[in-house]
Amino acid sequence: MRILAENLIDHLDKTVNIEGWLHKKRLLGGLTFINLRDRSGLVQVLVESKKEVEKLRGLQIGTVLSITGKVIKDDRAPGGIEVHDANIDVLMAVEDVPPIEIDKPLDHKSENLDTLFENRVIGLRNIQESAIFKIRSDINRFIREFLWDQDFIEIQTPKLLAEATEGGAEVFKLDYFGQEATLAQSPQFYKQMMVGVFERVFEIAPAFRAEPSATTRHVSEVTMLDIEMGFIKNHDDVLNLVQDMLYEVVTKIQQKYSKTFKSMNIQPTIITKEFPRFKVAEIHRLFTEATGKDTTNEKDLMPEEEKWICDYAKNKYGSEAVFATSFPASAMKFYHAIDPEDPDTVLWADLLFRGLEIATCPVRENHYEKLLLQMKKAGLNTDHPGYKYYLQAFKYGLPMHGGCGFGIDRLVQKLMSLNNIREAILFPRDINRLTP
């Protein structure tokens, strides 16, 4: 039976079978060592017999091997374990030298990202590179487990839509059996409609944005976590949900992967159970006071302010997660709910995480007539067929509800201290890249 690298410690002094990829070969004081990589990590193997050393000659990195050998405790070896008396079988030979070296950290400098992605298929075989995506998988897992515990069900909404109703410029269009279809930028209408059915819904799925810009925070295919929750009493119900979820996910990830974070020199996120909450106007005021740059007339937060307030909250409250609340009504979208206690602002908060907005968390206007008014005020045609089904849900009764659109890629990026959102995506898509 095959034993994984991470489980060898349980088989000390036993002869076992291990399988994986030839990750590294080296001569050390006349001895031949190889590193074998499997899904759990690396193990160092000492190859002693002449015959076996001979077999290794000419084998390229990436060769798939099956090895039997004895598990020895050796504190000098990485992981404290070594396999001795190795007998090697080649399961799949490799003839060519791989295009990149994968046994040392890959270059993530912005000017070299193109090379990184061009060699993605092989580059991901680097241990630190694949760690990003193991962690990404667990982030999605812990999010789902949190939401299931809170009685949310996962929905799967269509990505092929009829004509776009808003933001037409950034929508991908395609020919759908002779008519025009668009790719979903967000499942927002659907999740709101489904509040009327399931009360609490979420979806983790791709969303498509024809972003013509090539910034570090935009790609054309993102993974979004969309949550919507009915029968809330106030905006805090939404913020508390998102806060508790992020706190749990970050804590679990940093616990499970503490060694990985250390080996990758990643500073763990500093987070508290309660995230500081600042009104947008207050952030403008604090930022203006601190920097001398007057932002008090801005509607939205400037990227610089997002960074600044996260630093401020980290230093003052020990939290790199912050809610910016009470966005001005002048910046609102038609489906946002105006704050009844302060009608110049909307019940809309952004979740800022380590300097970046990673989620938008509004309460929706759930009153049919008010929603129609807000649409008209926004210059929208309420008779547009794209609104027909959406408006039905309100017409026939929706409770107060709110939720969030939460960028999974951005969360991975920030948690893993990556500079560019692309580094957090297996195969990123942008204006210049559609492969691999």
Add this chain to the structure above:
Amino acid sequence: MRILAENLIDHLDKTVNIEGWLHKKRLLGGLTFINLRDRSGLVQVLVESKKEVEKLRGLQIGTVLSITGKVIKDDRAPGGIEVHDANIDVLMAVEDVPPIEIDKPLDHKSENLDTLFENRVIGLRNIQESAIFKIRSDINRFIREFLWDQDFIEIQTPKLLAEATEGGAEVFKLDYFGQEATLAQSPQFYKQMMVGVFERVFEIAPAFRAEPSATTRHVSEVTMLDIEMGFIKNHDDVLNLVQDMLYEVVTKIQQKYSKTFKSMNIQPTIITKEFPRFKVAEIHRLFTEATGKDTTNEKDLMPEEEKWICDYAKNKYGSEAVFATSFPASAMKFYHAIDPEDPDTVLWADLLFRGLEIATCPVRENHYEKLLLQMKKAGLNTDHPGYKYYLQAFKYGLPMHGGCGFGIDRLVQKLMSLNNIREAILFPRDINRLTP
């Protein structure tokens, strides 16, 4: 604090708050009853005081209510519970009569499916309709939990691809910043490439097929479960994984939702821990013997044979899940592995479930040179840029691997005894339908 309908039983003789939608109103022997719907189900409420009865007058179905009342055990009521002395607050009024009645089973006859989907947003508020999608959510959950336990990680692969390499006819094309892109029909190339990184990967995600046909089993946007597993020893390793997964999911669902299945008159699936396995040639032989229709010269299975063999296995072995194995090499795709012990057949099996193929479970050819030969034999241009990254993974070492493409929609359809795949999808997409 709000109590859900399903939890009222724990609050007998207490006065509680319940919230939900007005689902039904009726007069019974001079008494006014309403059914309130929340995410957990229905509860019957007796409205006694004149003032409250008066309040109810004119309230439309769908009105969002908050009710306080006393929880009474009453075996005559559905669920054995009734709320008495109701005090009613309207949280959100509804002015119009909903377009369809949702307190009785909706019409799923094939000629009325268009009406069903046209009214989907409101129709899903029917308890039996929403049950399909609660179960669907749990099917996805149980699949993920099974695969996590087996050390699989979930990957998220791009849906926007460069030019299509196979099956060009059924691919959606779109303009991507001036170049042509296609929508992914399957993540197959990506999951195979990721075997070289993570060994065991899966993805549950949308896939897009420009299916011009309007059958009961084809839609243009499907949800696929894709699994790929490295370091297998033989085809049975793949089949056992899929078999164990399906057995666990079906068993857990039918246990958790036994009442729902009963109330919807759905016959539970009959399933065994080991699914019967028949070679394709054997199915042709058995079918021909039993029916007199000679299919022994067919490459693939006829839909009629898929149904027949499932019935046969159900009667003979007590299993409505069957593997059809050893497909003829003449029907193979270039990435399938030929059976070394019977080179006229491929290590490819279909999982048939209640008469329908719901998954394809092949072993892949993992030898680089052999794969190139198979591609050339299939008339493919191995220098096509669409194969470049895929072939890299093989060139630099992939272990023996196999997996499945598993139709989530088809599984839901068959498990819930639905006639048409569309009924298993929240908002189905086909040649004639792109809304809601």
